[in-house]
Amino acid sequence: MAISLFCYSSRAAEDVKGILDLLAVQYRDFFAEKFLISSIDDLKNPTTYSDSVLVEIALEYGMRASCLFLVDLNDKSAASLLPTVEAIIKNALGDGNVLILFNNEERR
Template sequence: MAVDIYFFCSLEVEEVQAKIDLLRTQHQGLFFNRFIVYDVDRVNDIEKEIALENKMMAKSQFMISLNDKSAADLVSTVLILVRLALGPTNVIAVSNGVLRK
């Protein structure tokens, strides 16, 4: 079961990367073993459109993938932690084309 969550953020790449790096450090057991957190990058034109469809003026994006299938029940926890780290109005999460609440 592949679970990839795409995050679109209204914050600049450098700010998001710093916050995600801190989150990885604070929750090492979660993000170094069970989930893979990819580096933050600028959004391309297609990603901008995806974010706009969900009412987000995105400047940056990154992805988190489930690495350990036994941790699938922790996806909601990951979503909460990312929203807390970045601010709930600064980020949206999309998985399989569906906005994740």
């Protein structure tokens, strides 16, 4: 079973990319092998049906999302570190600028 954190942000995709690049360097022990950060999907102008659905999902939680990225659990033995990774992301992006959904269903 795959474990993914769907991370929606109201910040611009370019800003989020810069922040995530810094996190990958600062927290190399997390993001080198235990967790993998996907590329950023820019949702500002949804051009596909799936992008439109993602925008709607974020709106259900009160977030006007500009972009989305995933954090996938790569090392199953690190599952207990998910709350730590969530806290790192919320701290870096600002708690009010990010919505984290466990497997795109449960708010974290």
